[in-house]
Amino acid sequence: MKAPLAAVTMVFNEETFLPVWLRHYGDQIGPENCFVLDHGSTDGSTRPPSVQGASVVRIPRSPQDDTLRCGFVSDFCASLLSWYDAVIYTDVDELLVPDPAVHGSLLAYAAGVGEGDVVTALGFDVVQVPDLEPALDWTGRLALQRDWIRFSSAMCKPVLIRRRVAWAPGFHCIDAGPAFSDLFLFHLRYADLASGLARLHRTRNQAWVTPEAGSHQRMPDGQWEGMLRGMAGLPGRTDITLLPDDPVLAYWRDQVLDSASIRLDALYRIDLHLSGDALWRLPDRFRDRF
Template sequence: MSSRSPLAIVTMTYNEGDLVSVWRRHYAAQVGDARCYVIDHGSTDGSVSDLGDVNVVRIPRSPQDDKMRGGFLSCFCASLLCWYDAVVYVDIDELLVADPARYNSLLSYAASVERDGIRTAIGFDVIHPSSEEPTMDWSRPVSEQRRWLRFSSAMCKPVLIRQPVSWAPGFHCIDAPPRFDNLYLFHLRYADRDAGLARLARTRTQPWKRHDAGMHQRMADDRWDAMLSGMAGLERRDDIVLGENDPALREWLARVMESAKSRTEELYKIDLHLSGDALWRLPDRFVGTF
């Protein structure tokens, strides 16, 4: 039996407002405050000032540099494996859920992963049809207010590690092929129109290491709004169950795995531009889990 703690959860933040509290509520319920680690990159909005027993690691503010972030967090998470059996890294707007039909928590899920294993989450953007659903109340579970998902290969991220890894910039890939099973990632970037535009106003004006970096976080409001409207207007399906027996999900995961075959020597091991052609209704068993 391991003398180490079972699981640590790590993120990084800079002036992310309500999302910090949402992240803490979700992951502290899984592992407790003391096993959550927030790397604060110079926040000035007060969002990390009252996080209880969450470990807040403060680093100096600097221009956004995803390559440096990836290197730092690869080393940081590897170091935590001295003290934990498994470590999860997720961005502040990413909520992980192990299939509730199989697991009662991320702790029980992590315990099922083999020694030295890694796991890739099955990734979805949570979509806000703003003409139908009200503005998000961040004090309540997201899944009780948003029910439409879009599959995204860019959100199919290697998030749980039981051995040191090196994440590529953006944390989309490591130096290994994806390994899927029963872990799901729900990305909140498009879960609320107003919050999304407010975040865009910040990321558009913050310093960046390279002038051509992060262009998707620096686009004009009208372009971002049109993109969200386009996603919200996709065909809708309410017959999706997720899990191993869902043919629609199997088809999209097969596309991701097929794309990996030609990318074994590349930094990004999968095609990051495979996006669902329909919105899928969140299955009832996930409601209330994030």
């Protein structure tokens, strides 16, 4: 009999985000079912006791190559399906939360996913409003410290698999269109200005496979801060429920599905540049979930 659910991420020197990822998924499915693919970390974040009982697979450090990375992760997650009913892959700054109005836990959600299915999360950037919100305490409940999220099609990722898939670079798409339900992805890259700039310093200075690769992770500090503050300056809405009958959520979800209908043979099966025109206040039922 297989175990119900595994969670996988891949890291290099993620001393801020990895403890958050391990706490979130370890609490949900047990640390023994969490797998960290360590791409040559040197900061101690992937060594005991920091890894909190998770399994660590160490691979040699090499220049960042998203095509190579996705191929390796696709094969690794497929291999885990020999031992698990379902496997989650997310980047280390991405937290999955099934709708608390329907599901008591991530394990309960995964138990309802059909054999051979792949679930695409509804994706959001968690956005700090720097003029109103202080720096994050990464050891505490993040959703109690941040009020605002922004819809992002780039974060609508196929994240929970019950069959082998081949992720495209960036893990945004697979060789099939999106299949949404009530699973949400909260992306933390923009949740804290200071931490975001610190991470940008590392990614800007690490080796990349080509001079063009990873341009969004190598931009100047001022450009990145301006992007975050631009998001923070969007109008805020407090009427969004994130329930299935929410017309605003349905509008953006349908925009993604419509974009998929004309990309049937493309590497990226959805338009990755659909971003909400407002910040939405995070509904209270999510506040104790991450």
